[in-house]
Amino acid sequence: MTAVLAAPPLHRDRRRWAWGLGGLVVLGWSLAGAGLFSGPVLNPSGLRQFGRFAAAALSPAHDAEFLRVLAEATLVTVAYAALGAALAVVLGSLGAVAVSRTTWGRRRAGWTAVRGVLAVPRGLHEAVWGLLLVNVLGLDPWVGVLAIGIPYGAVTAKVFADLLDEVPRGGYEALLASGAGRGTAALYGLLPQAAGGLLSYSFYRLECAVRSAVVLGLIGAGGLGYQLALSFASLRWEQVWAAVYALAALCVLADVGGRAVRRRVAEPRSADGSRPARDRVLVVAGLGSLALVAWSWWFLALSPATLTSARTVDQLSYVLDAAWPPATEGDLLTAIGSAAVDTVQMSVIAIAVATAGAVLLSGVAARRPGTGPARWAAGLAVRLILLLLRAVPPPVWALVLLFVLLPGVLPGALALGVYALGVLGRLVAEASEEVDGRPRAALRASGAPPLGAWLYGVLPALGGPVLALALYRWEVAIRDTVLVGLLGAGGIGVLLSGRIAAFDWAAVTTVLAAIVLLTLAVDLVSERARAALR
Template identity: 40%
Template sequence: MTSKSIPLRQLWLPSACLLLMVGGGLALFTRSLWNLNGWPQFLEFWQASLHPDLTAPLMATAWQGLLTTLAYAICGTALSVCLGFVGSIFISDVGRQVLGIAPHFSQGLKSLLVVPRAIHEMLWGLLLINVWGLDPLVAIAAITIPFSAIVAKVFSDILDDTPHQALEAIRQSGGRPLNAFLYGLLPSASTNLLSYSFYRFECSLRSAATLGIIGVGGLGHEIFLSLQSLQYQQVWTFIYALMILNGVIDWSSARCRQRLGCQTRISLHLKNTPIKQVHSQRPEPERSFSNNLLYCILVVVVLVGAVAWSWLYIGPDLATLVAPQTWRNSQQIFVELWPLQPSLTLLETVDASLQTLSMAFIAILGAGCGGIVFSFGTAANFFLPGGLFLPQPASLWHQGLGRLIVGAVRLFLLICRSVPAPIWALVMLFIVFPGVLPGAIALGIHNLGILGRLMAEVNENLDQKPLAALQAQGASSPSVFLYGVLPMTLPRFLAYSCYRWEVGMRETVIVGLVGAGGLGRLLSEQLSSFDSSGVVWTLGCFILLSLGVDWLSQYLRQQLQLI
């Protein structure tokens, strides 16, 4: 038997991952890591979670911060989804082939959208504050600009991956291209479009809390101020308010997706992963369609009302866009950019870039592994009565234990994803010296909560027929898990981890702004010293790194489709 050699071109990916791990290890273990003097404050912070401040004035402040955060998220999501949908038509293959959009214009716009997508919303907020001041428009625009580009990219993929049989049938029968798009393609793609819009709203909520750190208000702002003044009881009051808000939005969006037949928050188009079919279980399709149509109308009415309330509540001043001071501030920023030259040596820039790459890789590696483990604890079809590890009949003690496990894991993941990553970084800086490690831990904790929930949905939507077949043949629960569950879920788990790696790369800059290290730390120093030219060069390096990670993540997801 002849051995099959591995082509050298297939070895670059493992080599790159090994380089990141080695670089991360060198960045971690070539310096002092733990600050033992900070342990008393760290323990005091967690002890305060047992007795938060529930006085009436603070509860009123928490309520106002909650409404402000919610209003920012609603306005940012509404604008980004509308703009992103229009942009997706112009950059999609459907737009070029069906609607006749010029290929050069489509490719140029697609390349142009890379820049706003690569820069985190917190950086957009810092830039816009220098132009508009502390106006609510800053938070809305900081969410809208990058999220519109992200939505355009994802929506274009959804439109291109949706089956085009109905669209082609209308075109071949003489229908106009616009009618073919509206009646042949859009209804089929609407489920995934709505599903991702709900997911983007959840992301906007987390971004609105993060933007509070730069002073635009909301729960994130209150948490940051209380943490700086070491008022840990107040910190936990605001954290619990943020958890409640995230939990309610999470549950509400899940119910809406379930009612509309959406299986997951975001579809990564892994065609070989068996997922149970929801629509096939409905016995009355005509009545179901009528009910869904009425439900969609109701949802649209509620959303329009929510957007109107949010805009009136935060009261952004549109006159700021054309104010003379805005024009003067913009001119001053552009004048300060020249001469455009780096303020750091090449060696310092490369070192900070490697730290940033290592931080993102270590964070997503820990979050991905932890998300896989915790996703089974929070899924409803494993530890709840009737699940894989708690088959019926089960004693009341076992049922109570199963519900306790699921509830505890869901609460843990909710805490992880509700608290913004910069807050986690500030907490970790109590016991860890500034560098790669506190940033990696903070990003890992935050992304663990997100990945755990996304992966849990994969578990809950698994096709149960293969698992039932294994159980019918006498396989034990561990055997069904190893040979039935993992082979079906692992490709999607890895795809979600790759997707969050892209997001984690963007988030490295915000934990760096609070002292975690990497390019974010350099950016923080340049912003504080008003080094506009250095900020541009650092952002350029960060955009290039983000583009590289985006390309690599997309390549890995494409390879996972072949498994």
């Protein structure tokens, strides 16, 4: 008698359902907290000004004097980005050896403690570092460089350490056996093998540093962000759009250059695959980056003596003395709790908006071979729109939305959502390009319309990657909420900005600690959710 093998019963993962329903409940709670169900949120009187802003997109400022100012501001932004990214790579390379699981071996307690210390600079947005450093260094170019380099260095150290832990350990263990120290063994036994991944991520950090340099300009560090803020404050919309287009062009150059380098790093071998090839593009990119760093140092006229001057030391000592012990008044803690709730609600709404928009646009934005001219043109237009969305910093979107929305959590949330849509839209479109196209092709061959083929042939396969990307982006969004808050759009950033303006350093310490704990909590929840949804 032949045994019949029964198919395993379908198992409904209760954890997935719990996380999914929980996410919907949190979203509803966030929308209610933003006032969407309790009263008016629109500001009809601002529609005319918003119309002027939108109409100016077709006629950006192009007079010679303003273009000269814009070009100089662009150079300042590039210099900040280059030096900040270079500092981040140096700090990340040094820190990676200190936080790598491989170099710590079985000493898990020490590894956990070092990783915990690293989470502090990583948990604070670059704009927060900028505001803090301004109070120590004044309006010195070092503010922009350090504000990018310190938090990016902490992030880079974590990523570099993870890359080091992935490479074979034979050379590392051989060096240890010969008597070398752990640091030396990691330097010569692990770093060379991970060089490709390290180089690729370094150029990705340079792309991100361009956007961070723009954000720092909004708080007075100079560059394109500063020029954008000045034009916005004076309601010169033609100048605003000229700065936006300059930002978009800069982001395009950074994205294209970084992607070209990462593509070359992914396939670095010669045609026969026998040995690494000397890729001219990588050589030029490396030498060009070094030249850019040297030029940036000269252009910004950085002086290391500034960091150790008597004024800097005295001001740092004053701030540290005034910042400890942290303030623990009941009113402050209550205000922090309320602001933290607003911050979480802003981030949840932002990611919901960005995820929905990214899914809807991914079918058009994805590059597919064999498409007609109309489909190609539509895809190009959507990708350019996504580029503009992520080129403009979230605070600028918040100021624009305040024309048509009443002040509160919602403008900040939607501003973050618009910005995150620019990022998620690109990532989800790229994920859509990687999906197996056979189900979609089969549906099209059977007579299904393009939309139906995408809904049933592509969208189900995108579910896992989209949720993972959305949760990763939520971790970033919780930090960006502090940024829009610093410029008055709500959340815990408003509280921090007020305390810094009042030089209440003890309260600033408490608020900063709350921000770090909040970001760590969101990181933990996001990690657990990703694990449950796999």
